[in-house]
Amino acid sequence: MNNTPPIIALDFPSAQETFAFLKQFDGENLFVKVGMELFYQEGPYILEQLKKQNCRIFLDLKCHDIPTTVYKAMKRLAGFGVSLVNVHAAGGSRMMEAALEGLEAGTAAGQKRPSLIAVTQLTSTSPEMLQHELLIKTPLEETVLRYSKLAEESGLDGVVCSVHEAERICRETSPSFLTVTPGIRLADDKKNDQVRVATPAMAREKGVSAIVVGRSITQAEEPVSAYRNIVREWEGIKA
Numbered sequence: 001m002n003n004t005p006p007i008i009a010l011d012f013p014s015a016q017e018t019f020a021f022l023k024q025f026d027g028e029n030l031f032v033k034v035g036m037e038l039f040y041q042e043g044p045y046i047l048e049q050l051k052k053q054n055c056r057i058f059l060d061l062k063c064h065d066i067p068t069t070v071y072k073a074m075k076r077l078a079g080f081g082v083s084l085v086n087v088h089a090a091g092g093s094r095m096m097e098a099a100l101e102g103l104e105a106g107t108a109a110g111q112k113r114p115s116l117i118a119v120t121q122l123t124s125t126s127p128e129m130l131q132h133e134l135l136i137k138t139p140l141e142e143t144v145l146r147y148s149k150l151a152e153e154s155g156l157d158g159v160v161c162s163v164h165e166a167e168r169i170c171r172e173t174s175p176s177f178l179t180v181t182p183g184i185r186l187a188d189d190k191k192n193d194q195v196r197v198a199t200p201a202m203a204r205e206k207g208v209s210a211i212v213v214g215r216s217i218t219q220a221e222e223p224v225s226a227y228r229n230i231v232r233e234w235e236g237i238k239a
């Protein structure tokens with residue numbers, strides 16, 4: 001995941017809208033994220049089409065179920081030729097280990113297994129929600145750190161977290177442990193439903209491995225120029 005470009009969240013309802021959007025990038029090799037909306041609509045077909053356009057893919061289905069079910073799901077996903085997949089750390093260590101075992105079992109000999117990361121807390125989760133709705137009294141940052149260590153102990157390659165927690169996770173896990181961070185906005189963008197947002201420059205400063213950007217690019221008036229601005233900030237190129 002070194003030198004990973006910003007991962008564009010393709011949160012579109014159909015393949016048609018996805019490819020209309022991607023057409024603007026004129027065949028550039030992109031790293032994209034396919035989430036539930038698009039995958040549930042189009043299925044593996046969308047992944048095949050994106051691979052034909054030389055996209056690297058983060059398949060963001062956030063699996064969370066009993067270990068056996070997650071094992072079987074990951075065994076299937078391993079055959080899709082994507083770079084990155086994820087589960088919820090809240091499923092516990094046995095579920096995360098099963099996910100990894102499933103990916104290994106489903107990866108063909110000689111092929112690279114997709115990296116596996118765990119969602120710690122969604123970036124839309126606020127401390128109030130954690131305490132009053134989920135009844136978790138531990139401070140949000142502590143839960144994120146604990147879930148990250150649990151993911152590392154379970155053999156996972158990294159976590160999804162907000163930029164605000166990434167610095168501490170990087171400090172307290174091994175150097176190769178990935179931190180993939182959504183909730184990215186340029187300074188004058190709208191936050192939408194994200195609570196713990198940060199700019200690409202902040203993400204870079206905190207040493208995160210990769211940033212995921214959706215609406216700041218997909219809903220921008222000029223998506224390609226929004227993408228370029230984000231790349232410049234992420235790469236630390238001064239305007």
Ligand code: C5P
Nearest residue numbers: 009035121122123160182183213214215
């Ligand atoms: O549009 P925006 O940049 O907020 O999109 C962020 C993307 O990252 C969405 O596809 C969302 O599902 C995903 N995501 C997130 N928080 C997480 C994990 C994934 O926002 N913890």
